Amino acid sequence: MGLLDFIRGLRKSDKEARILILGLDNSGKTCSLKCLAGEKEEISTVMPTQGFNIKSVQTGNVKLNVWDIGGQKAIRPYWPNYYKNADAIIYVVDSTDRNRFEEAGFELDCLLKDENLDGIPCLVFANKQDIPLIAASAAEIAKVLNLHAIKGRDWHIQACSAKTGQGLDEGIQWVLGKLDLVDSK
Numbered sequence: 001m002g003l004l005d006f007i008r009g010l011r012k013s014d015k016e017a018r019i020l021i022l023g024l025d026n027s028g029k030t031c032s033l034k035c036l037a038g039e040k041e042e043i044s045t046v047m048p049t050q051g052f053n054i055k056s057v058q059t060g061n062v063k064l065n066v067w068d069i070g071g072q073k074a075i076r077p078y079w080p081n082y083y084k085n086a087d088a089i090i091y092v093v094d095s096t097d098r099n100r101f102e103e104a105g106f107e108l109d110c111l112l113k114d115e116n117l118d119g120i121p122c123l124v125f126a127n128k129q130d131i132p133l134i135a136a137s138a139a140e141i142a143k144v145l146n147l148h149a150i151k152g153r154d155w156h157i158q159a160c161s162a163k164t165g166q167g168l169d170e171g172i173q174w175v176l177g178k179l180d181l182v183d184s185k
């Protein structure tokens with residue numbers, strides 16, 4: 001299949017949505033996507049993403065075209081290239097990496113200011129909750145990232161683990177609800 005055929009295949013129908021997964025490097029974006037796509041066993045071998053990955057995730061009768069963009073500092077300037085026509089954002093935070101909560105909040109603020117993302121729902125994954133005692137709670141991350149100050153869009157924070165799968169489906173169901181995509185499994 002050629003590249004053009006592939007891109008055409010991503011064209012949206014009523015039961016499709018284009019979802020962006022963003023967040024700092026090492027936050028667990030690629031692992032979250034793999035887990036959502038049913039490839040959980042592969043997460044130990046995941047390498048830092050140099051560009052982006054796209055996967056179609058079927059949930060009930062809804063097809064999510066999920067774009068996972070590399071989060072390294074040198075790649076972040078390219079994030080806006082992917083914003084147009086996105087239906088929702090998933091922002092992944094490494095809940096154990098307290099030293100970088102401020103940086104995570106800064107990058108989230110920047111992207112939420114982009115007009116191409118105006119008004120679309122934002123789900124924050126408080127990832128790596130399988131590391132007890134070290135992981136900050138979703139409530140703590142919401143506070144540090146000042147999520148309560150978000151205006152003009154629906155947002156939600158979901159505690160999760162891309163390692164165990166905990167919380168990922170709940171987060172996706174929240175997104176589907178906000179997009180009016182009823183998941184009739």
Ligand SMILES: Nc1nc2c(ncn2[C@@H]2O[C@H](COP(=O)(O)OP(=O)(O)OP(=O)(O)O)[C@@H](O)[C@H]2O)c(=O)[nH]1
Nearest residue numbers: 025026027028029030031048049071128161162163
């Ligand atoms: N314990 C634990 N480790 C995780 C979890 N999610 C990801 N990891 C680990 O964290 C590291 C980074 O995961 P990635 O999914 O590659 O992170 P990323 O956000 O895609 O990183 P970039 O592609 O560089 O932007 C890997 O070593 C994963 O195995 C999780 O929920 N729990």
Ligand SMILES: [Mg+2]
Nearest residue numbers: 029030048049
């Ligand atoms: Mg990655």
